[in-house]
Amino acid sequence: MSDAIVLKGLTKTFGEKVAVDNLDLTVPQGALYGVIGPNGAGKTTAIRMILSILFPDRGELSVLGRPSALEAKDRIGYLPEERGLYKKMKVGAFLAYMARLKSADGPDLRDRVRAWLERVGLADDENKRCEELSKGMQQKAQFVAAVIHRPDLVILDEPFSGLDPVNQRLLRELVLEEHRRGATVLFSTHIMIHAEQLCDHVVMIHEGRKVLDDTIADIRARYDPRSLLFEPFGGHADVSPAETLPGVAAMRQDGVAWDVALEAGADPLRVMRAISEVIPVSRLEIRRPTLEDVFVRIVTGDAASATEDAARLLEGLRGPAAAEVRS
């Protein structure tokens, strides 16, 4: 299968600021990719370049096998971060207009619009003016506008922002439906939990650079801090017996809990069993890195060391530790 999106060395500067710096990215067809990163990381700029709304200063790209998204616009669905509707236009008319602009005209257009409105719970709002809809309703209509022409590639920029939990769930469902239909989905978010819940692959961008590009499972495995966390039962129990257990490299108090660093090659399950035998514990678990941990660690690392940190992180991920986990 060919790749839906291929970026090579993509760079874009606005004046002094390098918005996207030498970005490489490959999104295979049919994949569900999440682009994460803090505000201002360059996600939107990268997406705009993928869509040929902006043009890179350097680098190459290919979208759906074409050198420019302009040649494949009708096969792409895009929900921009800066999104709006024609205030005075009727919801149904707006969706039909967007479909026509994407060459998805046809005798059944009205029915398709109706079916979609029903799907997102706006069945009664077809003839309302867009300005009469609430913000969440508008956002659902905008999502429909992005996918009404059954695109092969769906790009969503911060699709969840401003939605309540119920509508967030609905949107997640809709995104997964598009994915199941066979569309390649790429979406950006700065809310890690959305990426963790939705995608099988995550790309992290920070200060215009890609600092992470892996599947969620691999990130968890590779970014495994190889440590355990336990809370002794009763609070003031003597934890010294654990220090000498085989497989334990070091112990550090972390609030009421203790962080147990494991020796290379140690089996976490065996160490856990050993700890529970020597100390009564109220809580005992393998530390699992969340995307948020990874994200926060990269972003909050002080400005000077941020890139260094990212490089070390990458190095670490590709290094022996990762190899070990795999074996």
Added chain:
Amino acid sequence: MSKMLHVAVREFLATVATKGFIIGMLVTPLLIAIMIVVMPRLINEAPPRVEGELAVIDPTGEVAPGVREYLKPEALALRREEFRKNLEEATPEALRKVSGVDAQTRQALDAALGEVPKIDVVALDPGVDLETAKAPLREAREQHEGESEGRLALIVVHPDAVTPASEGATYGGYDLFVKEKLDDRIDDEIRSGVREAIVDARIRASGLDREAVQALTHVDRARSTTVSASGERETNRIFQMLLPAVMMGLLLMSVLTSGQYLLTSTVEEKSNRVVEVLLSAVSPMQLMVGKILGQMAVGILILILYAGLAVAALMSFAMMGLLDIKLVILLFVFYLLAYLTIASFMAAIGSAVNEMREAQTLMTPVMVLIMIPWMLWMPISRDPNSTFATVMSFLPPVSNFVILLRLASSSPPPMWQVLLALIAGAAGAFVAVWFAAKVFRIGLLMYGKPPSFATLVRWARMA
């Protein structure tokens, strides 16, 4: 291409299918119609019926009787009738019917005798003190219907008004003192009365015959006939004066209206943030061209509405022969060129700003460009073939307006100038569209500080 058309159709409908547009389009012709019907009535309104006296201090003794004669109610009514007859002759047959001058004339004439001012001419003793004579003018009297207003004016005829003081010296005149708030039409009547009386007296004093002098100095005003390749017709000065103004007015109005709509809708798309949604489906160029085409259709609709109205009016007045149909076609051609130029600027400005308020500063230079033709209207229509007019015909975007003005004038420019103006207009439109396309692409996604015109130029260079 079809995407552009979709954009154009939406743009057109979103503009035209609004209450504001429909009302605006209907109200303007209605106002014009009201003006045509009501204005002549307002102008023809007879002066108010005035009763009062006119005091004359006449040391010569020759002037006062003449003034009295001139201001007799019968004489006044007679003159009014004559004036109406002249007016009637000057007004084209058809227009007379529409404006109701015809029926009104008869009506007014009937009423005239009863309506004319009653002015008593009182000759004062030449030795009277000037201040005493003036005193009644200062009196502010309560006004009652049918009651005399007292002294309206005082005329002091100079002693040498009829015969010069010495051999070879010039004639004297007269002084006129009037009370406050004297109707200017009464004032006019008094002046012409005194003037007539003095001239009469002078002629008599010189031993000449007034009739003979009048016969000697009178030459019938010749009717002017325009001779052209298509035949001969009566020259219609009013039409020839108005045609260029109407043509340019139509052109300016349609360009300005549709240009303004384009600006508004572009700013709206940007401030609504709908623009990036659109850009996911169409390229900036497609979007811009689609929008320009859509508003162009709006302008053409306006032109057809108004030009059609004008042509229909001319036809109903059987004056269609006066209008060269070629001119109407050229009106549309130059509309396209002028519109493309102005609309491009509007699109560029609309894309660069975040809200209408910010657009105002950038609009100023464009508005000046649009206003230039207005300022040039008089000099160019007076002298359509001056060097200045010729040069202005080749400077886009003003050229589109100026050449049309000259084409509609009594001496149209030669063919080569029209062609050159067409080329200049097209070149101007091309440059404007090119500039707008560059600015549009960058401006659409720029939010924040509104740019200056210099920034726009820099964007155009950059893109």
